[in-house]
Amino acid sequence: MQFNKSDLPKIKECADYIRYLSLMSVEYANSGHPGLPLGCAEIGTILYNYFLKINPEMPGWINRDRFILSAGHGSMFLYSLLYLAGYKFTLQDLADFRQMGSITPGHPEYNIDMGIETTTGPLGQGFANAVGLAIKGKMLAARFNKPGFDIFNYRVFTLMGDGCNMEGLSSEAASIAGHLGLDNLIAIYDSNNITIDGSTDITFTENVALRYEAQGWQTAVCDISDIEDFYQKLAALSAVSGKPKLLVVKTIIGQGLDKSRGSHEIHGAPAGVSEIAYFIQNSCMKKIYGKEYPDEINDREKLSAILGKLVKEKAPLKDNTSVTDFFQQAMKKNSQSYHAWTELFSAYSSKFPKEHDQLLNSMSFSIPERLAKDLINFKVDKADATRNIAGKILELCCAQIPQIIGGSADLVGSTRATVKGSVYINKNDFSGRNIAFGVRENAMGSIGNGLSLGGMLIPFTSTFFTFFDYMKPAVRLAALMKLKHLFIFTHDSIYVGEDGPTHQPVEHLNSLRLIPDLLTFRPGNAMETAFSFLYFFENMEGPAVILGSRQKLDQAVFNLTGDRGVFYENFKKGAYIVYETERTTKPDIIFAGSGSELSLALESAKIIETQDKRNVRVVSIPCLELFHKAGDEYKTLLLGDRFTPMVFTEAASHRALKLFYRKNMMIADIEDFGLSGPAHLVGKRFGFTPDAIAENARQLLKET
Ligand SMILES: Cc1ncc(C[n+]2csc(CCOP(=O)(O)OP(=O)(O)O)c2C)c(N)n1
Known part of the structure; x- marks a missing residue:
């Protein structure tokens, strides 16, 4: 919608209503963060009414502008705006903020249908996801746009606070965004100089705009008290090409309140009814409450008492049709860009049927049958390091799955994770499939998540396993959001050797296994490595980790003979029998292990078999989580009953388990x-x- 000076009173009314919704919902929940929504209410109003190309009726429109609230604690800001814009939120949903089973949880949780582009809360993550989504926009444009047919030209807006900017993650992500000249990325910095513990005077005094300038961004500064100036600066920045943009907006946390305005106390605590009463008396909400409570509206104490009662009863939130109508009008106008796009897309489908088909295919991924067969039957002549084998398998996958893109944090030479035959993306050309993330593991993980959001591309990211520590938040969020993101970590144990303990992951393996909804594969031979990729592409909606060894593994476990189809069926249950002295339900002892210790298990078993004349069994467990899910019957089938002795060998710490281990x-x-x-x-x-x-x-x- 076109901005008009005469809209200013309406914008103020909208902003006050957002303040009201946020204040009351936090009050009902008796927990939450009202400070940000109060300070940024005008920012949200302007963004949703004048900038975002979205269609709440088609929330998954592939060329919609994205808005990410990186400062996720201010979730009521987002929920209020999405309600007003016409996404599937009701006033009751807002009143149920933070309650069990509500669709308005404490922090925004990824749900494109509801207008929530990513899960945020861990500060800085949303911003880095926004960088990923911006890179993705450029990559999709390079793949599918044709002269006169800009099928992809969406922009990514994100709102970040002091916290996001203090996090190192935002510096890494901003650095690569500047390097790549992501002019489809517009960050708005809610600069209120307040965080939880007080004023940023005690923590954060650098010139943030200059920092971004140095990283290749275009920046501008404004104060939200001048709404028109904010609009003009945002419009001017949006039009700048060749660089990502940052608008520093001076705001006041808790704007509209009496005593807590500008104070850190309002960052993350309910305002209290007396403060809300003051707000109502001094805002556009006075009209609405004044009609209902004409005798009490000017008396703060009496109004507080009324509010106290309403909060206790969790009374329905007040409707404001004047505001909802304004938003709906804007959405109607904005949806014109959606309709124009559908016409363009329809013309595109007849003019470029091949690309159109490719685009549709990329939206609903399934593994090509031929690739599935290739992976089932994958063989190598000689034993090798699984990182080398994984590199070869990735090459095979990339050749048949065009959606795969990805990169490494300056370690391609070691991790082997690259799209062979393709080039790196760069500022001027995003058609490549490789991304040189530089030595920025933290940003790489979160940018990878951004690339995965909404599908169409399947990213992999890769580094030494020991440096997974730098990516842990992103791995966790990928699992939480169920993002199809493949993490390839190599140099997976103490066998790194000369580089020493700083480069030897020990506790990492089991810390990955503790992340819900994540699968960690630690293959012990070529077949298991191929199966790990197959499982990820064939069965998984969410993320997986494939671990690769630095060192060459043992030949003995490399060429297992048997039916590959049967092997894969068992692999899908996380574990299988590699060797048995004889087929029995009661071996004398079981040896189990994963990865490089599979051969160790086999070798030690053979010693006991030959020297001690015992019946042995060797079990490979490439994926403990799948084995865990396979059920007790299968576990007993492989590991015997609980009286069967078992030696489990893995070059990783299991201390947390051992501490509590008893037979029963x-x-x-x-x-x-x-x-x-x-x-x-x-x-x-x-x-x-x-x-x-x-x-x-x-x-x-x-x-x-
Ligand atoms: C990585 C991370 N560290 C700490 C927190 C806890 N936390 C939530 S909000 C916040 C302060 C954020 O300050 P700011 O961005 O200025 O937000 P505002 O006070 O303006 O709402 C902190 C430390 C978090 N959510 N994520």
């Missing part, structure tokens, strides 16, 4: 991420109550 054991733990709601209810939901634990203990006593 029980672990009460949490196998999920948790969910939004009052703490005691969440605890109960996951069985963390004395009764639930006691019941488990009772069961265990019965069995032993």
